[in-house]
Amino acid sequence: xxxxxxxxxxxxxxxxxxxxxxxxxxxxxxxxxxxxxxxxxxxxxxxxxxxxxxxxxxxxxxxxxxxxxxxxxxxxxxxxxxxxxxxxxxxxxxxxxxxxxxxxxxxxxxxxxxxxxxxxxxxxxxxxxxxxxxxxxxxxxxxxxxxxxxxxxxxxxxxxxxxxxxxxxxxxxxxxxxxxxxxxxxxxxxxxxxxxxxxxxxxxxxxxxxxxxxxxxxxxxxxxxxxxxxxxxxxxxxxxxxxxxxxxxxxxxxxxxxxxxxxxxxxxxxxxxxxxxxxxxxxxxxxxxxxxxxxxxxxxxxxxxxxxxxxxxxxxxxxxxxxxxxxxxxxxxxxxxxxxxxxxxxxxxx
Numbered sequence: 001x002x003x004x005x006x007x008x009x010x011x012x013x014x015x016x017x018x019x020x021x022x023x024x025x026x027x028x029x030x031x032x033x034x035x036x037x038x039x040x041x042x043x044x045x046x047x048x049x050x051x052x053x054x055x056x057x058x059x060x061x062x063x064x065x066x067x068x069x070x071x072x073x074x075x076x077x078x079x080x081x082x083x084x085x086x087x088x089x090x091x092x093x094x095x096x097x098x099x100x101x102x103x104x105x106x107x108x109x110x111x112x113x114x115x116x117x118x119x120x121x122x123x124x125x126x127x128x129x130x131x132x133x134x135x136x137x138x139x140x141x142x143x144x145x146x147x148x149x150x151x152x153x154x155x156x157x158x159x160x161x162x163x164x165x166x167x168x169x170x171x172x173x174x175x176x177x178x179x180x181x182x183x184x185x186x187x188x189x190x191x192x193x194x195x196x197x198x199x200x201x202x203x204x205x206x207x208x209x210x211x212x213x214x215x216x217x218x219x220x221x222x223x224x225x226x227x228x229x230x231x232x233x234x235x236x237x238x239x240x241x242x243x244x245x246x247x248x249x250x251x252x253x254x255x256x257x258x259x260x261x262x263x264x265x266x267x268x269x270x271x272x273x274x275x276x277x278x279x280x281x282x283x284x285x286x287x288x289x290x291x292x293x294x295x296x297x298x299x300x301x302x303x304x305x306x307x308x309x310x311x312x313x314x315x316x317x318x319x320x321x322x323x324x325x326x327x328x329x330x331x332x333x334x335x336x337x338x339x340x341x342x343x344x345x346x347x348x349x350x
Contacts, residue, residue: 002043011039061099063120067127078282086303108133115146122314123148129194147313149306154196161328163306167197170295170334171204174249174277183247187220191251224255231258253278275342290340
């Protein structure tokens with residue numbers, strides 16, 4: 001493998017000049033650049049990526065922070081796989097590598113330290129929760145002016161960069177669809193309140209009911225943790241009230257599918273299971289029997305947009321004042337996809 005010294009000798013310049021040309025640092029004559037690049041090409045010289053990162057004071061890595069959930073297959077979960085596909089595709093286009101970072105379940109992650117150690121140039125945070133330690137770490141990132149972005153999470157009263165979907169509208173669409181078919185006792189299986197998208201969905205649910213003058217009934221509000229098993233558990237909790245429930249909205253497809261399975265396992269005939277609408281419109285929604293109506297969320301696009309926006313911030317000196325005037329707050333629309341699980345007007349429609 002050729003060395004930088006050999007490139008310098010062939011081009012008739014110093015090693016420092018070779019370094020400046022290859023790292024695009026400082027003013028240089030066009031003729032000098034051409035000689036160095038031609039020499040490097042002829043010798044097949046490839047500079048060390050580590051050396052380049054130090055010279056440029058950047059790592060070339062885009063950090064992606066993921067929740068640590070023991071025994072959970074995160075990468076096979078539709079939500080994470082779609083977002084990560086969008087992030088990875090756009091990061092590759094922009095010439096960045098992804099550095100996957102998993103939170104310690106016992107303590108908040110020090111995001112700021114990742115930047116100080118030059119492990120990452122920018123950061124996208126998935127699965128953030130409204131917890132004191134998490135909030136403190138994010139506030140510190142903002143105060144120090146590091147480029148970062150949240151996906152699918154926002155904190156009340158905080159001006160963090162975020163890319164999200166309109167979950168208020170999405171859940172409103174689901175409930176409105178059921179109300180339009182004459183259902184009035186609509187149960188809601190939501191996710192944990194520590195996630196802003198759970199709170200947004202509850203808001204959309206309540207708005208739709210209020211428009212039809214139906215009061216919120218806490219007795220038919222249930223909580224899961226977004227996995228299929230919590231849907232099965234919710235089915236048992238709903239069983240004593242099933243005669244009072246004619247439709248159900250679940251905050252994601254995995255819980256909705258668990259709910260369908262749980263009710264069937266409890267001996268409820270398929271034609272006696274309430275109308276169900278899920279959320280996410282994952283691939284599995286079309287594979288259930290009956291096929292699951294669901295709110296489609298553009299997760300792939302969320303990932304792509306987050307990369308574009310956070311890299312626009314990368315390299316910018318963001319003080320707390322300037323960052324607040326450049327806050328990224330994007331909400332993408334959702335779309336209700338109607339299938340047989342909730343469509344009594346045409347139950348065979350897929």
